[in-house]
Amino acid sequence: MKLSARFHRISRRIGAGLATFVLLPAAFCAVAAAAELSESDFKFDGPLGSQGAQIERVGSNHFHITLGHAPKQPTWCNMLYFHITGNAKSNTLRLDVSFPGGDRYRFNHNSATWAYDAENWQAIRWVNPDEPRRRGDSLLFPEFTEEEVWFGAQVPMSYENVVELMERWGRHPHATVHVLGQSLGGRNLYRLEIADPESPVPPAERWVHWMGNQHPGEHNSQWRMVGMVDWLLSDAGADCRRRSISHFVLMNSPDGPSNGWYRVNAQGIDMNRSYFPHGADEEKQAHEAYIVQKDLEELMASDAPVTNLWSMHTWGGLVEPIMVCGPEMGTVLGPWQEFRRIMQENDPQGLIKPLAIRQKPGNGTYWNNGPHIQFGITTILCEGSGDWTCKQRSLDAGAALMKTLADYYHGTRPAER
Numbered sequence: 001m002k003l004s005a006r007f008h009r010i011s012r013r014i015g016a017g018l019a020t021f022v023l024l025p026a027a028f029c030a031v032a033a034a035a036e037l038s039e040s041d042f043k044f045d046g047p048l049g050s051q052g053a054q055i056e057r058v059g060s061n062h063f064h065i066t067l068g069h070a071p072k073q074p075t076w077c078n079m080l081y082f083h084i085t086g087n088a089k090s091n092t093l094r095l096d097v098s099f100p101g102g103d104r105y106r107f108n109h110n111s112a113t114w115a116y117d118a119e120n121w122q123a124i125r126w127v128n129p130d131e132p133r134r135r136g137d138s139l140l141f142p143e144f145t146e147e148e149v150w151f152g153a154q155v156p157m158s159y160e161n162v163v164e165l166m167e168r169w170g171r172h173p174h175a176t177v178h179v180l181g182q183s184l185g186g187r188n189l190y191r192l193e194i195a196d197p198e199s200p201v202p203p204a205e206r207w208v209h210w211m212g213n214q215h216p217g218e219h220n221s222q223w224r225m226v227g228m229v230d231w232l233l234s235d236a237g238a239d240c241r242r243r244s245i246s247h248f249v250l251m252n253s254p255d256g257p258s259n260g261w262y263r264v265n266a267q268g269i270d271m272n273r274s275y276f277p278h279g280a281d282e283e284k285q286a287h288e289a290y291i292v293q294k295d296l297e298e299l300m301a302s303d304a305p306v307t308n309l310w311s312m313h314t315w316g317g318l319v320e321p322i323m324v325c326g327p328e329m330g331t332v333l334g335p336w337q338e339f340r341r342i343m344q345e346n347d348p349q350g351l352i353k354p355l356a357i358r359q360k361p362g363n364g365t366y367w368n369n370g371p372h373i374q375f376g377i378t379t380i381l382c383e384g385s386g387d388w389t390c391k392q393r394s395l396d397a398g399a400a401l402m403k404t405l406a407d408y409y410h411g412t413r414p415a416e417r
């Protein structure tokens with residue numbers, strides 16, 4: 001920082017806080033001398049990172065960030081995440097952000113949040129979120145009151161958060177944490193299984209629910225699943241745990257958050273174009289997708305095959321489930337309209353759109369279509385909430401979805417033949 005800039009800054013502060021200056025000159029000067037932010041205060045390779053991001057100082061607490069792109073996808077920008085590791089207090093911040101590779105997936109199309117602790121996230125708006133042709137956009141932060149700041153898209157969830165959640169949930173006697181394998185970056189691929197092992201209902205007579213997230217940057221769908229798990233492990237979920245088995249793959253591309261990858265894994269493969277409806281293929285399939293699909297195929301071959309499978313995503317608006325019905329709907333259970341009615345009853349806050357139906361599955365590489373094509377089971381594409389900035393809303397929507405599964409899938413599953 002230039003000496004003149006520092007002098008100017010100190011003069012401005014003295015003007016604003018003369019009384020304090022007179023009473024506590026030594027302490028005040030220590031505060032006033034706090035430096036402006038510099039490029040080296042920004043970290044882009046922590047638990048929430050942005051691979052390839054470059055930062056350049058433009059002026060006082062004003063920087064330009066050029067985003068990098070997803071592996072093998074030069075037109076797909078990485079999302080912006082960063083950690084200001086110190087020196088933020090008493091500074092404001094203006095960031096101008098751009099991506100030279102195009103606007104195929106805009107970095108400003110989701111909500112944005114920031115936090116002092118990577119936990120209590122608060123909203124900040126991009127200046128021009130509604131201009132799809134605009135490649136650059138800006139963020140204007142208020143004066144910070146703490147030294148460290150985290151920024152991310154939607155309400156961020158790091159891989160480290162997933163590990164903490166698995167440790168917490170794994171202590172519940174009805175939860176089992178399975179490690180299916182490792183990502184290309186060496187992170188665990190988890191499947192959380194929840195069922196009451198003391199229940200008299202044998203596995204073959206239990207309803208089986210499977211929930212997974214494919215796109216690593218769609219964090220609000222991950223928090224939605226956290227809400228499902230928390231409801232299921234609460235007292236309210238005890239009856240459901242006796243009659244069912246529930247599986248959760250919270251993050252199918254766990255290398256994503258530390259790199260800012262929105263849709264892909266390290267091979268640059270769109271993780272929701274990664275299902276192989278004719279069977280998992282170790283050589284041709286995306287590494288992490290193969291591991292999870294192979295595990296799903298083993299579940300399908302077990303005596304407790306999956307009854308319904310949820311592919312969790314985000315786009316704008318309310319949470320939006322779209323279903324392709326399996327054989328239990330309208331036969332041993334009520335028609336899909338009953339599912340829709342129960343879901344609306346369980347959603348007093350109006351966080352979820354009325355259930356929509358698709359008669360036939362589309363592209364089989366999508367995780368909401370492929371398992372229906374492969375196994376004929378009920379599948380649900382669950383979108384929405386990408387513009388939310390409140391974690392609690394996603395948790396509440398997830399609780400409503402899980403309660404709906406518990407209510408609609410009542411009793412036990414009729415034994416096969």
Ligand SMILES: [Zn+2]
Binds near residue numbers: 215272313
């Ligand atoms: Zn998605």
